[in-house]
Amino acid sequence: xxxxxxxxxxxxxxxxxxxxxxxxxxxxxxxxxxxxxxxxxxxxxxxxxxxxxxxxxxxxxxxxxxxxxxxxxxxxxxxxxxxxxxxxxxxxxxxxxxxxxxxxxxxxxxxxxxxxxxxxxxxxxxxxxxxxxxxxxxxxxxxxxxxxxxxxxxxxxxxxxxxxxxxxxxxxxxxxxxxxxxxxxxxxxxxxxxxxxxxxxxxxxxxxxxxxxxxxxxxxxxxxxxxxxxxxxxxxxxxxxxxxxxxxxxxxxxxxxxxxxxxxxxxxxxxxxxxxxxxxxxxxxxxxxxxxxxxxxxxx
Amino acid sequence: xxxxxxxxxxxxxxxxxxxxxxxxxxxxxxxxxxxxxxxxxxxxxxxxxxxxxxxxxxxxxxxxxxxxxxxxxxxxxxxxxxxxxxxxxxxxxxxxxxxxxxxxxxxxxxxxxxxxxxxxxxxxxxxxxxxxxxxxxxxxxxxxxxxxxxxxxxxxxxxxxxxxxxxxxxxxxxxxxxxxxxxxxxxxxxxxxxxxxxxxxxxxxxxxxxxxxxxxxxxxxxxxxxxxxxxxxxxxxxxxxxxxxxxxxxxxxxxxxxxxxxxxxxxxxxxxxxxxxxxxxxxxxx
Numbered sequence: 001x002x003x004x005x006x007x008x009x010x011x012x013x014x015x016x017x018x019x020x021x022x023x024x025x026x027x028x029x030x031x032x033x034x035x036x037x038x039x040x041x042x043x044x045x046x047x048x049x050x051x052x053x054x055x056x057x058x059x060x061x062x063x064x065x066x067x068x069x070x071x072x073x074x075x076x077x078x079x080x081x082x083x084x085x086x087x088x089x090x091x092x093x094x095x096x097x098x099x100x101x102x103x104x105x106x107x108x109x110x111x112x113x114x115x116x117x118x119x120x121x122x123x124x125x126x127x128x129x130x131x132x133x134x135x136x137x138x139x140x141x142x143x144x145x146x147x148x149x150x151x152x153x154x155x156x157x158x159x160x161x162x163x164x165x166x167x168x169x170x171x172x173x174x175x176x177x178x179x180x181x182x183x184x185x186x187x188x189x190x191x192x193x194x195x196x197x198x199x200x201x202x203x204x205x206x207x208x209x210x211x212x213x214x215x216x217x218x219x220x221x222x223x224x225x226x227x228x229x230x231x232x233x234x235x236x237x238x239x240x241x242x243x244x245x246x247x248x249x250x251x252x253x254x255x256x257x258x259x260x261x262x263x264x265x266x267x268x269x270x271x272x273x274x275x276x277x278x279x280x281x282x283x284x285x286x287x288x289x290x291x292x293x294x295x296x297x298x299x300x
Numbered sequence: 301x302x303x304x305x306x307x308x309x310x311x312x313x314x315x316x317x318x319x320x321x322x323x324x325x326x327x328x329x330x331x332x333x334x335x336x337x338x339x340x341x342x343x344x345x346x347x348x349x350x351x352x353x354x355x356x357x358x359x360x361x362x363x364x365x366x367x368x369x370x371x372x373x374x375x376x377x378x379x380x381x382x383x384x385x386x387x388x389x390x391x392x393x394x395x396x397x398x399x400x401x402x403x404x405x406x407x408x409x410x411x412x413x414x415x416x417x418x419x420x421x422x423x424x425x426x427x428x429x430x431x432x433x434x435x436x437x438x439x440x441x442x443x444x445x446x447x448x449x450x451x452x453x454x455x456x457x458x459x460x461x462x463x464x465x466x467x468x469x470x471x472x473x474x475x476x477x478x479x480x481x482x483x484x485x486x487x488x489x490x491x492x493x494x495x496x497x498x499x500x501x502x503x504x505x506x507x508x509x510x511x512x513x514x515x516x517x518x519x520x521x522x523x524x525x526x527x528x529x530x531x532x533x534x535x536x537x538x539x540x541x542x543x544x545x546x547x548x549x550x551x552x553x554x555x556x557x558x559x560x561x562x563x564x565x566x567x568x569x570x571x572x573x574x575x576x577x578x579x580x581x582x583x584x585x586x
Contacts, residue, residue: 007408007489010488010489010490011404011408011410011489014400014401014403014404014493015400015401015404015416017397017400017401018397018398018400018401018420018460018464019401019416021397021456021457021460022419022420022423022457022460022461024438024457025431025435025438025454025457025458025460026419026423026426026461027419028434028438029431029434029435029438030426030431032433032434032437033430033431033433033434036433036434043437088324089324089325089328092321092324092325093325097321097322097325103325103328103329105572106328106329106332106333107328107329107332108568108576109332109333109336109565109568110332111579112514112518112564112565112567112568112575113518113561113564113565114517114518114519114520114536114560114561114564115518115520116518116520116536116539116540117518117536117539117557117560117561120539120540120543120553120557121335121336121339121557122335123543124339124342124550124554124557125335125338129351130350130351130550132335132338132355135354135355136355139354139355139356166328166331167331167332168328169332170579170580173576173580174580177580196313196314196317197314197317198317223425223427226427227427227429227430229429229521230520230521234540248429248430248432251429251430251432251433252432255432255433255436260433260437263432263433264433267430267431267432267433268430270427270429270430271427271430274427
């Protein structure tokens with residue numbers, strides 16, 4: 001619609017609140033963490049410039065390196081184990097077996113529960129004395145396997161990581177929405193040719209969603225893996241011996257010290273690792289040449 | 301489709317796939333529901349029953365006083381009210397601000413419009429947890445540390461990209477002719493927004509509001525960061541402190557967790573379509 005002279009005032013008034021909020025809570029903060037990452041600052045006394053020293057200190061700190069490693073493992077497990085499982089279930093449910101709507105609702109349910117409540121639930125499940133997991137093991141006569149899952153170095157990180165892997169509803173729903181847009185005639189032709197459901201999934205469904213919803217979900221799941229905080233904070237607070245720490249948890253602890261410089265430096269590393277993940281996954285799924293085309297379709 | 305085939309016709313291989321399929325379906329159903337069911341059952345047991353340790357046993361007499369305990373002793377009621385108040389205020393503010401900017405970007409051409417829109421959509425992808433330090437400093441500088449206002453402002457701000465994206469998407473689908481007709485009838489900028497576009501964008505606004513409220517309700521990191529007083533605690537921060545308060549009274553703690561989860565589940569059941577489309581359409585964009 002054309003703007004008339006009289007519309008200019010209201011237009012500015014309409015755009016201003018959102019733009020101010022974007023500036024204050026997105027643009028300035030991103031610039032802010034980058035700047036502060038070069039300073040030594042406790043939030044009270046004057047900041048003191050110290051170049052890349054914060055980053056040097058970070059890379060010497062074993063707790064930080066372990067946090068980065070954990071985040072990378074988390075991102076890879078989310079992208080390449082959780083999402084493929086979600087894809088299998090999306091393929092199964094989009095064939096509309098009996099009760100598929102009910103199952104879709106149920107699988108998505110954990111997604112609406114807060115991370116902190118889910119973490120508390122799983123802390124209860126993993127509890128050494130009263131937990132559901134040890135209770136089940138004893139019930140099935142394998143009480144010898146019962147242990148303090150979150151307190152033992154060998155099992156703590158896998159325990160924190162694994163419960164999350166089977167909450168697939170979010171990615172499944174995204175891929176199901178994509179699968180339903182696939183032309184029915186592909187499957188009809190394949191069925192006439194005698195292809196089984198399994199062959200149809202391998203040769204029709206997966207190739208057709210690979211560059212769209214599958215790529216989106218892998219990227220999304222990896223990025224979520226890099227952002228983990230509530231789970232580790234609530235389940236273990238990084239213990240035992242920092243084996244379950246993540247970058248955000250490390251940052252949170254630095255902020256509490258208060259060491260704003262180091263906290264910001266770890267935030268910058270988080271953003272950089274995130275960008276590396278996003279770019280490499282784009283390359284993995286699209287290849288260089290097709291990049292432009294995919295972008296165009298997304299914009300449409 | 302193929303699932304309707306007559307069973308007699310199934311070959312061994314197909315039968316095998318059918319069995320695998322239903323094992324998977326049942327596994328994920330149990331995985332999503334059983335822990336919640338166990339939590340609920342545990343919250344109705346006595347501590348003695350619970351410690352006896354059989355996960356499949358049902359409470360002999362449902363101990364509803366565990367819930368009274370959680371609500372009164374730990375001040376859960378107050379935290380629920382805080383969450384509801386902050387959630388509603390932030391959602392209203394967020395949806396209002398987002399609708400205003402979505403209207404401008406959807407209906408008008410002006411300098412910088414596309415850059416603004418790119419800024420908004422990039423905002424969806426930023427890992428907000430990484431911005432803890434600046435948020436903490438900004439909220440302090442604004443004098444909003446430890447206030448409802450701080451939480452409301454921060455929550456409505458971080459939801460702006462998503463809400464703008466959802467509402468603009470709907471506004472884009474409203475035909476220009478409708479607005480032009482109003483224009484010819486003499487309706488001004490404000491009149492067209494409030495009487496024509498806003499009512500027609502209802503579904504987009506409801507989706508954005510549902511998503512925003514759910515985000516506020518479940519948010520923990522920033523609530524933990526910028527509020528210190530017990531009186532202002534939201535439910536998510538509250539249940540985190542129950543672990544200390546109820547270190548031996550397991551069943552009351554479980555009751556508290558159930559109380560924090562129930563509103564999310566009820567909201568999900570009522571607004572299922574909005575919740576799912578709100579959560580997934582942002583993702584597909586990214």
